[in-house]
Amino acid sequence: MSHNLPTLLQVNNLVKDFPIREGVFRRVAGSLRAVDRVTFSIDEGETLGLVGESGCGKTTVGRAILRLVEPTAGLVIFSGDDLLSLSPREMDERRTNMQVVMQDPISSLDPRMSIKDIVAEPFVAHGRLKGQALRDRVAALLEMVGMAPQHLWRYPHELSGGQRQRINIARAIALSPRFLVLDEPTSALDVSVQAQILNLLADLQRDMKLTYLFISHDLSVIKHVSHRIAIMYLGRVVEIGPVDEVYDNPAHPYTQTLLAAIPAIDLDRKRKRFLISGEMPSALTPPPGCHFHTRCPLVQETCRRVEPAKATIGKEHSASCHLLR
Amino acid sequence: MRLIEVLIRRRSSLNSFRDTHAHQLRELRFILHQLRRSPLSLAGIGIILTLVCLAVFAPYIAPYPGDAFYDMHPDKKLLAPQKGHWLGTDDFGRDMLSRIVFGTRLSLMIGIYVTGLAVMVGVPLGAIAGLSGGRLDEVIMRVTDIFLSFPPLVLAMAISAALGPNLINAIIAISVTWWPWYTRIVRGQTLSLREQPFIEVARALAVSKRRIVFRHLIPNSLAPVTVQASLDVGYAILWTAALSFVGLGAKPPVAEWGLMIAIGRRYLPDSWWYATSPGLAIMITVLGFNLLGDGLRDVLDPRLRR
Numbered sequence: 001m002s003h004n005l006p007t008l009l010q011v012n013n014l015v016k017d018f019p020i021r022e023g024v025f026r027r028v029a030g031s032l033r034a035v036d037r038v039t040f041s042i043d044e045g046e047t048l049g050l051v052g053e054s055g056c057g058k059t060t061v062g063r064a065i066l067r068l069v070e071p072t073a074g075l076v077i078f079s080g081d082d083l084l085s086l087s088p089r090e091m092d093e094r095r096t097n098m099q100v101v102m103q104d105p106i107s108s109l110d111p112r113m114s115i116k117d118i119v120a121e122p123f124v125a126h127g128r129l130k131g132q133a134l135r136d137r138v139a140a141l142l143e144m145v146g147m148a149p150q151h152l153w154r155y156p157h158e159l160s161g162g163q164r165q166r167i168n169i170a171r172a173i174a175l176s177p178r179f180l181v182l183d184e185p186t187s188a189l190d191v192s193v194q195a196q197i198l199n200l201l202a203d204l205q206r207d208m209k210l211t212y213l214f215i216s217h218d219l220s221v222i223k224h225v226s227h228r229i230a231i232m233y234l235g236r237v238v239e240i241g242p243v244d245e246v247y248d249n250p251a252h253p254y255t256q257t258l259l260a261a262i263p264a265i266d267l268d269r270k271r272k273r274f275l276i277s278g279e280m281p282s283a284l285t286p287p288p289g290c291h292f293h294t295r296c297p298l299v300q301e302t303c304r305r306v307e308p309a310k311a312t313i314g315k316e317h318s319a320s321c322h323l324l325r
Numbered sequence: 326m327r328l329i330e331v332l333i334r335r336r337s338s339l340n341s342f343r344d345t346h347a348h349q350l351r352e353l354r355f356i357l358h359q360l361r362r363s364p365l366s367l368a369g370i371g372i373i374l375t376l377v378c379l380a381v382f383a384p385y386i387a388p389y390p391g392d393a394f395y396d397m398h399p400d401k402k403l404l405a406p407q408k409g410h411w412l413g414t415d416d417f418g419r420d421m422l423s424r425i426v427f428g429t430r431l432s433l434m435i436g437i438y439v440t441g442l443a444v445m446v447g448v449p450l451g452a453i454a455g456l457s458g459g460r461l462d463e464v465i466m467r468v469t470d471i472f473l474s475f476p477p478l479v480l481a482m483a484i485s486a487a488l489g490p491n492l493i494n495a496i497i498a499i500s501v502t503w504w505p506w507y508t509r510i511v512r513g514q515t516l517s518l519r520e521q522p523f524i525e526v527a528r529a530l531a532v533s534k535r536r537i538v539f540r541h542l543i544p545n546s547l548a549p550v551t552v553q554a555s556l557d558v559g560y561a562i563l564w565t566a567a568l569s570f571v572g573l574g575a576k577p578p579v580a581e582w583g584l585m586i587a588i589g590r591r592y593l594p595d596s597w598w599y600a601t602s603p604g605l606a607i608m609i610t611v612l613g614f615n616l617l618g619d620g621l622r623d624v625l626d627p628r629l630r631r
Contacts, residue, residue: 125533
């Protein structure tokens with residue numbers, strides 16, 4: 001990736017707390033920190049892969065950037081605009097520039113709407129096109145995502161999983177956005193269909209100069225699509241860097257264990273093999289110090305008390321671990 | 326030549342209608358197929374269709390159409406059921422059968438108006454409450470609680486009495502007590518729907534709240550509303566008859582079933598047919614809508630499907 005491209009999205013110390021309510025009066029009894037001071041940036045035309053186990057907060061990051069959930073604190077700068085300071089109406093004006101494709105293709109489509117109405121909705125909602133022009137545009141969008149015009153009058157439940165996801169993508173790119181949050185867009189699909197959808201996304205990125213935040217737990221998919229990746233653990237980004245750097249030279253013990261867990265036919269693998277046991281701790285009671293210390297094979301005394309600072313490993317590559325000091 | 330062209334054009338527009346609405350047609354056919362397998366709901370549909378025919382063709386079916394309005398025949402007063410007056414006559418010598426047939430018109434209209442008004446008010450309010458949550462939700466739901474905490478018939482009587490007793494006001498009064506049920510049904514539906522990804526995507530597209538409510542939330546919560554509405558048409562008829570019975574609805578000489586029972590009651594037990602025939606008419610009508618509602622519930626409830 002060349003580095004002279006302008007930054008499209010800058011996320012600084014993003015925090016999202018969910019209140020926990022208890023008892024008859026729904027009193028706020030505490031809070032769950034789903035996203036803990038997450039910082040990253042994405043350049044124009046780039047794909048940032050966001051990886052982590054389920055429940056680590058990666059989906060919440062995507063939703064918070066789009067303000068589908070309101071972040072608790074932090075800064076989101078999109079194309080020069082401070083999104084979190086905008087009024088809902090001002091935010092709505094910018095929404096045409098940023099769209100989302102969600103994990104479950106069927107529940108992302110209104111079961112009572114035909115494919116034509118679903119793909120036309122962005123235009124209708126913004127009063128952009130009407131009548132024949134609208135129909136032509138919708139047909140063109142279907143073609144862009146590899147669907148035939150005869151699908152126009154079908155309903156979501158009549159399509160296959162891959163076709164449904166194509167419709168989701170067609171709707172997402174309808175208003176020619178600059179930025180897409182792809183929230184596990186392929187994890188509900190068969191492997192062969194996954195590849196088609198990934199290729200489609202790559203083609204669209206090239207043709208429409210799209211910028212992606214690609215959220216996934218699938219490391220092989222992430223490696224295939226991303227320019228840079230960020231690894232999340234329990235609400236925090238533990239390592240971020242260019243994809244090849246991170247895969248060849250993982251710095252954080254958690255990244256190392258993750259990469260070691262990729263199933264691969266690699267008989268003489270050179271990688272160090274780490275195995276971790278147990279579950280990710282509950283976000284309700286995150287461990288003090290480094291969040292990973294409860295499962296880290298290299299845990300030290302400081303890890304249990306002090307939160308590690310970010311350490312620079314290489315160009316654009318950094319990780320948060322005491323061992324890197 | 327022209328005629329053929331017109332016919333061809335009509336045929337092709339029919340075909341394109343078939344294409345664009347293939348899904349709805351299939352759905353409709355499926356519903357009809359399901360209904361056909363349930364004899365009770367078929368009976369309900371049969372009753373309702375018969376009533377609709379009676380209502381539409383009342384002037385042709387009723388033997389003495391004028392008797393439903395201002396005709397009087399003092400010489401034929403309170404005749405027992407007999408040839409020529411199959412359900413007897415009332416205290417003004419009017420043919421009961423004719424008045425009941427014309428009463429069908431009124432009753433169906435009442436049922437549809439009351440249910441329609443209740444749906445039009447209750448459904449959007451429920452969707453708005455469920456979608457917005459927070460304070461607006463609280464306000465709407467507490468208001469519906471206030472309405473639901475009154476005995477509905479008492480409330481309807483009070484409203485009708487306050488507005489001035491006539492049939493239109495009775496319809497309004499009953500609608501006012503009725504909408505909260507729809508608000509609750511739709512709010513419940515909306516609460517589960519609004520967590521659905523397609524609603525979140527719509528928000529990401531900056532689709533207006535109004536459009537989310539009317540294009541996404543309401544169409545997706547209509548199945549239970551349809552069931553409730555088909556049951557309610559029957560109850561609305563029953564209740565309006567009740568209001569008329571206590572003198573807070575239709576006024577003589579309107580041929581309204583509840584009013585006919587109220588007057589006929591005075592001639593019991595000697596002229597038993599006077600109060601009995603409109604009573605049976607009400608019973609059969611309510612039964613018809615109940616059977617249809619039950620049948621629709623079985624068909625539209627996805628948990629019971631297949």
